[in-house]
Amino acid sequence: MEINDLTPAEARVWRAFPRGEAVDFRTAADDDPALGDAWGPERTVRAEVLRALLLTAPRVEGEVGGLKLAGARITGVLDLRYATVDASVRLSDSHFGDVPNLYGARLRQLNLTGSVLPGLTSATVHVEGVLRMTRCRFRGPVRLGGAKIAGALFADRAEFASPDGTEPALQLNHAVVEDDLSAPGMRARGEVRLNGARITGSVDLNEARFDRPDGTALNAETLGAGAEVLLRNGEVHGRLELRGARIAGRLDLSHSRLRNPGGTALRASSCVIGELWLRQGPAVQGTLNLRRSQIEVLFCEPEVLPREVRLSDLTYTSLIPHEPAGRRLPMLEQADGAYLPFAYEQLTQSYRRVGDDDAARLVQLAKQRRHRRTLPWYARAWGHLQDATVGYGFRPLRACGWLLSLLAVGSVVYGLRHPPALKPAESPEFNPVFYTLDLLLPVISFGQENAFAPQGWYQTLAYALVITGWILATTVVAGVTRTVSRQ
Known part of the structure; x- marks a missing residue:
């Protein structure tokens, strides 16, 4: 592409790129990228120009090139499929008219902070640094399945949506993030997929909202997290699926609202978890399934438990806070709708570990009474x-x-x-x-x-x-x- 073919706005971006200089088209601090369709040619850049910059633009010796653009209206499809981009890419507070296609691309760094996009196609993308989607608003599916991110992934206060519900709002299934996944305050209307993902650091979903009342809102089956998974003060309307997850640290659901009436609200079966916190929140609406899981510390307040719990083959080392046996026994009485001897033994052992033999005896007495109901009349x-x-x-x-x-x-x-x-x-x-x-x-x-x-x-x-x-x-x-x- 010849420089003469560029508009004044595009020429400004082209000249700034070799030296990594920032170009800011914003006219006021409160510019809303959602209104970008109305922005004029003075801040409009064609996606094909950006592609040519990233793939063919000359470099200046001794300078580090980079695309640093803010407040732009980007028209057309930014097509970087299978491309290798050596320069960092920052397209912040911008408006995209079409879905960027980054499928299979290799990028040094990608920053979309504050931008509004109709979606994002970037499955199997490889980012050598950080991927930032902070405060982004996506009007369609974001496909990051199989992505490999050597740094952290930031999606703080980002909004994801799947208008027709046929696709997940956010796909991070089988993605690999070698640092933290930070998305506090994010909003998702539609399914969010984290199944099979591997996060070396922590997963921060504090104050996040997941809304898919007719199905799975957050699918994190077989998720692997090297540190903690935090969902404090959050809300999940639909199923929270964690079957087979491996979480080395804490799974913290404190102060959160889990709602899926008539279905499973939280399924954390066959998991290995360092600590599970269910505390200081409203009662779970729906079934709680912890079958076959191994939990080192189970921080569970009786008020948070729903009427239906599944505890078959659940093992835990410590149960906190320390509560009288009378407040813990209803959980066992309603577990799985059947007599579970092992559940009573687990609770007995947890009381004995802290030296509360009286409570342990009460649990054993309740076990015999519950067992009695399964026997013949004599x-x-x-x-x-x-x-x-x-x-x-x-x-x-x-x-x-x-x-x-x-x-x-x-x-x-x-x-x-x-x-x-x-x-x-x-x-x-x-x-x-x-x-x-x-x-x-x-x-x-x-x-x-x-x-x-x-x-x-x-x-x-x-x-x-x-x-x-x-x-x-x-x-x-x-x-x-x-x-x-x-x-």
Whole structure:
């Protein structure tokens, strides 16, 4: 392209490029690129001119060339497919009339800060430095699938949209970012795909909004993050999909609103996560799925949990904050709609790690009661008996209370009317307390039971005390054995 073919605005850009000088067409600080269609020729640059600059423009010896353009109206398609661009590219606060095509391109650096674009086609693009989309407004799909970015990716307060919903608003699936992905305050209407992406640093999505109520709003299946994933004070209207993700640091969903009524709000199954924070936010609307995940620290407040949770084979080391067992047990009662013994064991171990043995016993007692509902009627009856007498061994003092009550009744009854002696000449002096103990305790003998023979209903009472004693003894032994085995 000859320099004579350029408009005054384009000639200004052409002259500035070899020395990397900035060209700013903005007339006021509040210029809105969304109104760029109305900008005149004094700030209009053809995309073919920019392409020629980046691929064929001469360089000045001793100078570092670069395209640094602000406040421009760019017409036509900026086509850099498979191109290798050595200069840095900064097209900030500009208006693009057509979707740039950077498919398979190799760029040193790309900065689109504050620009308005109808979309972006840049799958498998390779950026040797930083990719900036800060405050960009995309009116159509942004395709960055398979991209490789050696630096960081910035999309702070960027807006992404898929008007017809046939394509994701933002595709970063299988992308590789060798630094951080920073997108606090971003907005997305339509699906955002991060599935299979590898982020060496952290993922900052604080205060972001994802809106796709009829499906998956944020798809991050098998996401790999070398540090934390932050979504504090955010909102996800639709499914948040994290199945199979590997997050070395913290997955922080504090203060966030997760909404997908009638479906799955958060699916973090088969994940390996350092810390998962669900705290100080409204209750999750929809199902919470943590099946088969491995979490080192689970920071979960009971108020945030939804009515439906999936906890099958979930393992965690620490559960915080420390809450009474009564506030944690409803989570297990409604988990998966079935009895999950392992979930009770996990909760028991978490209490024992912090030395709260009373809470651990309460969880074990709740486990036995929940298990009882799965048994046939005769086993349930025996379970009710163990529960009422010794609390399945976790309430041993309850058996003492029963024994003391029966001892008092027997002592009073037989104290008022002594049973006759079988051999008056050889019988010891009658003692109503030890006689009742002889009836109640099956393995201890004080010589009273065999020396006296009650009659009538007194004999019926004696039979009842003997049977009750055996039942109490059996349940105590069974309960204590179970308790000792758990220790």
